[in-house]
Amino acid sequence: MSTSRSTPALSRTAIVNRLRAAGCVFAEDEARLLIEAATTPSALGEMVERRVAGLPLEHIVGWVDFCGLRVLVDPGVFVPRRRTALLVDRAVALAPHGATIVDLACGSGALGLAVATRVGRPTVHAADIEPAAVRCARRNLAPYGGHVHLGDLYAPLPPVLRERVDVLVANVPYVPSAAVDLLPPEARIHEPLVALDGGADGLDVLRRVAADARDWLAPGGHLLLETSGDQVAAALAVLAGSGLDPAVARDEELQATVVLGRR
Template sequence: MSTPDRADVVRRLRAAGCVFAEDEADLLSTAARSPAELSAMVERRVSGLPLEHIVGWVDFCGLRVAVDPGVFVPRRRTELLVRRAAALARPGATVLDLACGSGAIGLAVAALVGDVVLYAVDIEPAAVRCARRNLAPLGGRVYAGDLYQPLPSRLHGRIDVLVANVPYVPSEAVELLPPEARLHEPLVALDGGDDGLDVLRRVAAGARDWLVPGGHLLLETSLEQAEVAVDVFDLAGLAPVVVTDDDLPATVVIGRR
């Protein structure tokens, strides 16, 4: 079988609504091991599957992070969360990545800091398998379960930096998300409840039990939700600050025990 013509691949991707059709065509061509596989990949992309699930990885904070089908794809805006967490984590720090998905945040923090003791948790079996593969080279331990529930009790009061990119899309807005996310990423990674902050409240409420004195909790949210999130942190006994990056755009609430 002849190799699909690049111009035709670009045309098909653009017709399917892919904004960066040329870049995607190059990525698919590089990932494919045969003309037949490239044709199949293009067909899957045109049908609406996320590019990252097709090629099997995402470029996040300059790292190639494995992302399996059915696993939340880390977004570029979450780089703010990574940068702020890394700035607070000294070498040797114990870092916990809750609702870790692929483990991308913990992986990127470890890459920036250079030496951390890394733990991660997710409730989705596909995410746990993916995160274990990504974090195994660092000795990271990944637990399956709901937020803090599966963590060993020996970690009580031992976490220096707790990061969590929990869902913060209000339930009624999930149907407005792009089909790539809505149809191919787990709902539990997208739906944050009535006001989008249900899971954030649970994470904040339990954080003091796991953080060292002076430890930090960092949570991504939207700018519109930040004021409510600050109140949640206050009620949880965490001194909050809000940081933003207009270029990404991104908003992170940081709480100090």
Template sequence: MSLSESIPASGRAAIVARLRAAGCVFAEDEAGLLIEAAQTPAALAELVASRVAGLPLEHLVGWAEFCGLRVAVDPGVFVPRRRTELLVRRAAALAPPGATVVDLACGSGAVGVALATLVEGLTLHAVDIEPAAVRCARRNLAPLGGRVYAGDLYDPLPGELRGRIDVLVANVPYVPTGAVALMPREAQEHEPRVTLDGGPDGLDVLRRVAAPAGEWLAPGGHLLLEIGEDQAEAAVVALTAAGLAAASTGDEELYAWVVIGRRQPS
């Protein structure tokens, strides 16, 4: 008998009540996932206690659902958000079969994993500066043939990619420094600050990505970055200043916004 089958209804209800009291909005769903992840009653008790203490559910169960896929997420790694599915959809629509795709600030590699399922024959490269993220992304992307590099943005990319990238995606931090303290506690305490803080207006890293993007993109290639709704105008200005034709797009249901830049064909 599995652990899930051995837990009486009253035991499940008690777990749900503890999670709900701790502020977990989807307490019933989370209880089911914690029970699924545990091998023993003692392990389950530890998982529930950790969740009540504020640890991200994804770090506890070891994966996050993203674009209908289970993506491995290790402790200390940024947890992919559902709103980033807009970035994936827009990127996939712009990537031709066999495209060369680069994911900067890749975190767990979730965006690359999703794109690999949507774009036939793509060649995937990903970069992150956080060692834990690099290890996690390699675990997720290696089975798909993706290559993951450790370093700051473009720095570790092979030189032969310069001028040959069809789609460049980057879910860089875009929360203004003053707003980081308003984020959920689990993000503040258990995700690296470097993955959250985008500087005074939230766009410091976006500008660093945009400035040299034209040198790396193939003629007609696209750069896509996730942004906040109120950052759309400034983000378009930043990409335009970098020599790209730029526009923003959004999805109200996902509460998501993306800015897209295109290198003009030669």
């Protein structure tokens, strides 16, 4: 008589050791998340192997902790970074009650979601050129009645939003093309290139967003974009050249830089 064999459960110690050997800096935390996410010992073993192979932890467990929220992140979708909390904080400070919020190049919709949760009675729209990102953002923004559109930057937005947007956030790619190959493998292999590559100087998409921002911002409305510290001067010049009043915010602890433009 034959007997079935179940996959033996990996111990927490064994998982931590496997992750450490693969170069995972926060092996203990990652092991805990993998164990919590797995439904069976077999699933856990497969998840550990995927992580050891270099897949982003967030794509394996299906979510990321961003600004204290559990944001869903599907495979092939850009994973929001901790430093982008600065952009969210500044956007919330500028958003009035009942604000109309637009999240361009939205990826998972994390920015729109994080701002919406801290603003009373918001209207939220988001857009992305990647179908996988749009599907993911729709799931994240559904509880807030968010509208997520498929298309390039402003192109898919409803015309009714013109000159009515109070806060326009856009975490556009700002890595110079020549530096993309220097990114960690998790990013350059498993996240869409369109979410990483900002062109020759990293500011190609920022220029496109800034160029048309006045057409969509309400009077007194703000555009907020993340950038790198060494791109600040050029980014501020772009905002000023687009008819916006430019400013910059920095957070040394987060190693984050945000440029702002006010209509």
